[in-house]
Amino acid sequence: MTQTRIDLEQLAAMTGREQLEAMLDGRLPPAPIGLLVGLVDFEVRAEGAVAVSLVPRPEHYNPIGTVHGGIHSTLLDTAAACSVHSTLAPGERYTSLDLTVKFLRPVTVETGRVTALGEVLQRGRRTALAQAQLRDEAGRLLAHATSSCLIVPPAG
Amino acid sequence: MTQTRIDLEQLAAMTGREQLEAMLDGRLPPAPIGLLVGLVDFEVRAEGAVAVSLVPRPEHYNPIGTVHGGIHSTLLDTAAACSVHSTLAPGERYTSLDLTVKFLRPVTVETGRVTALGEVLQRGRRTALAQAQLRDEAGRLLAHATSSCLIVPPAG
Amino acid sequence: MTQTRIDLEQLAAMTGREQLEAMLDGRLPPAPIGLLVGLVDFEVRAEGAVAVSLVPRPEHYNPIGTVHGGIHSTLLDTAAACSVHSTLAPGERYTSLDLTVKFLRPVTVETGRVTALGEVLQRGRRTALAQAQLRDEAGRLLAHATSSCLIVPPAG
Amino acid sequence: MTQTRIDLEQLAAMTGREQLEAMLDGRLPPAPIGLLVGLVDFEVRAEGAVAVSLVPRPEHYNPIGTVHGGIHSTLLDTAAACSVHSTLAPGERYTSLDLTVKFLRPVTVETGRVTALGEVLQRGRRTALAQAQLRDEAGRLLAHATSSCLIVPPAG
Numbered sequence: 001m002t003q004t005r006i007d008l009e010q011l012a013a014m015t016g017r018e019q020l021e022a023m024l025d026g027r028l029p030p031a032p033i034g035l036l037v038g039l040v041d042f043e044v045r046a047e048g049a050v051a052v053s054l055v056p057r058p059e060h061y062n063p064i065g066t067v068h069g070g071i072h073s074t075l076l077d078t079a080a081a082c083s084v085h086s087t088l089a090p091g092e093r094y095t096s097l098d099l100t101v102k103f104l105r106p107v108t109v110e111t112g113r114v115t116a117l118g119e120v121l122q123r124g125r126r127t128a129l130a131q132a133q134l135r136d137e138a139g140r141l142l143a144h145a146t147s148s149c150l151i152v153p154p155a156g
Numbered sequence: 157m158t159q160t161r162i163d164l165e166q167l168a169a170m171t172g173r174e175q176l177e178a179m180l181d182g183r184l185p186p187a188p189i190g191l192l193v194g195l196v197d198f199e200v201r202a203e204g205a206v207a208v209s210l211v212p213r214p215e216h217y218n219p220i221g222t223v224h225g226g227i228h229s230t231l232l233d234t235a236a237a238c239s240v241h242s243t244l245a246p247g248e249r250y251t252s253l254d255l256t257v258k259f260l261r262p263v264t265v266e267t268g269r270v271t272a273l274g275e276v277l278q279r280g281r282r283t284a285l286a287q288a289q290l291r292d293e294a295g296r297l298l299a300h301a302t303s304s305c306l307i308v309p310p311a312g
Numbered sequence: 313m314t315q316t317r318i319d320l321e322q323l324a325a326m327t328g329r330e331q332l333e334a335m336l337d338g339r340l341p342p343a344p345i346g347l348l349v350g351l352v353d354f355e356v357r358a359e360g361a362v363a364v365s366l367v368p369r370p371e372h373y374n375p376i377g378t379v380h381g382g383i384h385s386t387l388l389d390t391a392a393a394c395s396v397h398s399t400l401a402p403g404e405r406y407t408s409l410d411l412t413v414k415f416l417r418p419v420t421v422e423t424g425r426v427t428a429l430g431e432v433l434q435r436g437r438r439t440a441l442a443q444a445q446l447r448d449e450a451g452r453l454l455a456h457a458t459s460s461c462l463i464v465p466p467a468g
Numbered sequence: 469m470t471q472t473r474i475d476l477e478q479l480a481a482m483t484g485r486e487q488l489e490a491m492l493d494g495r496l497p498p499a500p501i502g503l504l505v506g507l508v509d510f511e512v513r514a515e516g517a518v519a520v521s522l523v524p525r526p527e528h529y530n531p532i533g534t535v536h537g538g539i540h541s542t543l544l545d546t547a548a549a550c551s552v553h554s555t556l557a558p559g560e561r562y563t564s565l566d567l568t569v570k571f572l573r574p575v576t577v578e579t580g581r582v583t584a585l586g587e588v589l590q591r592g593r594r595t596a597l598a599q600a601q602l603r604d605e606a607g608r609l610l611a612h613a614t615s616s617c618l619i620v621p622p623a624g
Contacts, residue, residue, distance in 0.1 A: 023219060032217045033224035036192070061188045062237075063179060068189035069233040069252055074226025081218075081225070096225055097409065097439065097460055100256045100568050102597050102616060104590050122572050122609050126462065127409065129570050129612060141590050144597060146614060148409055148460070148570060150438065253565065253595065253616055256412050258441050258460060260434050278416050278453050282618065283565065285414050285456060297434050300441060302458060304414060304565055304616070306594065335531060344529045345536035348504070373500045374549075375491060380501035381549070381564055382542025389537040393530075408537055412568045 016088030020044050037074050041115075042082075048120035050082040055113045067107040072134060076101055076145035079118030080130040084149045087123050091154025094128070101145045111136050126151055172244030176200050193230050197271075198238075204276035206238040211269045223263040228290060232257055232301035235274030236286040240305045243279050247310025250284070258300045267292050282307055317341075328400030332356050349386050353427075354394075360432035362394040367425045379419040384446060388413055388457035391430030392442040396461045399435050403466030406440070413457045423448050438463055473497075484556030488512050505542050509583075510550075516588035518550040523581045535575040540602060544569055544613035547586030548598040552617045555591050559622030562596070570612045579604050594619055 006027050011019065021044060022028040034042070038060075041053040054060075054075055062068040077099050084094055107114060118132040127150055134143040162183050167175065177200060178184040190198070190208075194216075197209040210216075210231055218224040233255050240250055263270060274288040283306060290299040318339050323331065333356060334340040346354070346364075350372075353365045366372075366387055374380040389411050396406055419426060430444040439462060446455040474495050479487065489512060490496040502510070502520075506528075509521040522528075522543055530536040545567050552562055575582060586600040595618060602611040 028219070031219040031224070032215045033226060036215045037226065059188045059192045062234075063175075063184070063187040064249075068187070068230065069237070069255055070189060070193065070226060070230025073229030073233065073255060073257070074224065077225040077229065078218075093220075095262075096259050098256065098258045099225055099229060100254065100412065100614065101229070102254045102614065103252050104592070104595075104597060106251075121612060124572070127572075129572060144589060144614070146568065146570065146612070150462075256458065256568065258458065260436070260439075260441060277456060280416070283416075285416060300433060300458070302412065302414065302456070306618075331531075340531070343531040343536070344527045345538060348527045349538065371500045371504045374546075375487075375496070375499040376561075380499070380542065381545040381567055382501060382505065382538060385541030385545065385567060385569070386536065386538025389541065390530075393537070405532075407574075408571050410568065410570045411537055411541060412566065413541070414566045415564050418563075 016085045048087050050118045052078050053115040056109050072143045075116040076132040079116035079132040080147035083118035083120050083130045084128045093152040094149045097148045099147045105142045172241045204243050206274045208234050209271040212265050228299045231272040232288040235272035235288040236303035239274035239276050239286045240284045249308040250305045253304045255303045261298045328397045360399050362430045364390050365427040368421050384455045387428040388444040391428035391444040392459035395430035395432050395442045396440045405464040406461045409460045411459045417454045484553045516555050518586045520546050521583040524577050540611045543584040544600040547584035547600040548615035551586035551588050551598045552596045561620040562617045565616045567615045573610045
């Protein structure tokens with residue numbers, strides 16, 4: 001955490017994977033959403049594969065006493081979008097076009113720690129398709145998502 | 157807010173709309189997710205139509221400096237699911253099967269207050285389809301969602 | 313139908329709406345899929361609004377004796393994609409990125425003629441979002457779809 | 469093909485997989501949609517895994533000279549829905565709730581034979597989630613779909 005912060009020129013020269021790893025080792029600031037919601041153990045497992053976890057708490061609940069679907073969506077969107085981010089060449093950017101979430105099993109504090117694993121299914125020049133799976137520690141599938149991203153080529 | 161809390165037997169005798177209104181006037185506890193994320197001005201506009209708002213803050217940001225898609229999803233899922241909730245007969249319950257979000261414009265603190273309006277498009281005996289639209293104060297469409305719900309009939 | 317066919321240079325100078333209207337009056341060839349599946353009464357109702365109909369036949373059936381979801385999808389994809397097509401400036405092209413269909417009621421030959429109405433919900437510079445609704449003659453909603461399209465600007 | 473046709477009582481006593489296999493060996497009538505669109509080589513690879521193919525023809529084209537998205541949807545819906553069908557217990561029925569298709573690469577007659585492989589990702593008591601992938605002979609991913617189905621338990 002004593003490492004020097006990265007300036008914009010350095011950022012543009014890095015691959016997406018290098019940017020994500022710089023965020024992990026503190027050379028780039030962390031994502032505020034992660035602190036708000038309680039995302040933990042973000043990990044770039046490979047180019048195009050990213051994992052992120054969360055321990056459900058009562059603060060995540062909807063009125064019917066289970067974790068709100070927005071929390072599943074936050075985990076799955078992070079895993080899917082960052083798996084695409086990890087494939088970017090220097091100067092490339094991306095934006096998420098959509099997120100399709102399927103809720104398969106309710107999640108509560110009894111579920112314990114849950115992990116979303118995002119993977120790139122297809123990477124084109126202009127678009128990418130990723131999927132993400134949310135599982136509990138026993139490996140049961142709790143929710144599933146797909147997400148399409150638009151790839152923005154380097155300017156000039 | 158000095159009103160008496162509702163017990164489980166009373167809850168089962170209420171329509172979905174009455175349950176949501178009891179949450180609004182403090183006879184039922186509020187949804188924890190709303191406090192965590194900052195949902196405000198939840199409103200049942202009609203049976204099958206619900207609105208909820210949020211004022212974007214830096215805590216909602218992803219690493220690229222815009223509001224994280226999980227926040228859009230939380231707003232849209234709340235508006236869509238609660239619009240279905242507002243159509244429930246006493247004893248009926250529901251569960252969300254999916255949420256399909258389309259991200260149309262980036263949201264930042266400069267966007268100002270945003271409002272998700274959920275509406276039931278079709279209500280069958282076993283399933284319901286809702287849509288939700290996220291707009292800024294000028295009425296521009298920022299994101300769109302559809303959500304299917306499973307209706308669980310009263311036991312017995 | 314005695315009108316002269318249009319060459320490629322003329323095509324590039326036409327708006328999307330003019331192209332669709334040239335197909336309707338026979339100056340451009342009709343879409344083969346329409347003949348195969350039995351699409352009828354294609355109509356550009358406005359810039360960004362297109363309708364197309366079909367009369368269900370036993371040939372459209374799946375093994376369980378109702379119209380196969382691929383037929384709903386063909387109608388809804390045509391209505392959604394062509395509503396985006398009708399907004400194109402000369403030289404612009406588009407491609408469909410996705411189609412999300414919700415099946416709400418079974419369709420059979422007893423349903424009679426069904427009509428898909430496509431409408432553009434948002435038209436950006438690089439992307440567009442359309443929805444389409446499939447209804448019977450009594451106006452009941454049978455299926456619903458959303459579709460995102462990528463807009464390809466004129467070359468050069 | 470000389471085998472005796474199956475009556476309704478026999479049908480209700482069969483598993484979903486047995487029903488699909490009876491359709492393949494001619495004891496149950498084939499699906500009309502398959503003849504209309506040109507589906508070939510339908511195959512139950514395992515309980516929860518089904519494949520179906522198509523050789524693109526000009527009749528499948530949209531106005532822009534590629535295979536219409538309705539054809540991708542027909543293949544993917546067939547593969548996804550039948551993979552769920554193959555998991556049914558005697559007396560159980562199912563209905564498709566939705567189909568989310570992502571179009572990844574254009575398909576033309578030059579693409580040659582394409583195959584959709586459907587797989588059940590999750591099978592609950594009341595719902596099931598399937599995915600389907602459309603690939604060319606070289607294995608390239610052309611389109612991807614997910615589909616949720618409602619499981620209807622045996623009557624009584």
